[in-house]
Amino acid sequence: xxxxxxxxxxxxxxxxxxxxxxxxxxxxxxxxxxHCMHCGLTLTINRNESKRAMEILKNVNDAQQNLNKAxxxxx
Numbered sequence: 575x576x577x578x579x580x581x582x583x584x585x586x587x588x589x590x591x592x593x594x595x596x597x598x599x600x601x602x603x604x605x606x607x608x609h610c611m612h613c614g615l616t617l618t619i620n621r622n623e624s625k626r627a628m629e630i631l632k633n634v635n636d637a638q639q640n641l642n643k644a645x646x647x648x649x
Contacts, residue, residue, distance in 0.1 A: 579625045590615045603628065 593612035601608070607618040621628060621643040629634075 588613060588615055589617075599631050599638070603635060605629055 583594075583596045584598060584604040585594055588595055591610065591613040593610055595608050595610050595617075597608055600636070602619065607616050609616050622647070
């Protein structure tokens with residue numbers, strides 16, 4: 575069961591112990607994997623098998639960056 579913090583923080587539950595592993599789109603795009611701080615499990619990202627998902631995440635990341643730039647524009 576997720577608490578309020580987990581609902582606001584992107585991430586996933588560890589497949590080994592069930593603890594919440596927080597992450598971000600940039601971390602998924604640029605790190606070699608995710609690490610569970612509770613049990614020590616390391617999840618490696620298979621970029622070849624996840625190529626389409628990684629392309630979509632990159633598009634979302636680029637859109638977020640463009641939105642941040644546009645919203646900070648001063649007239």
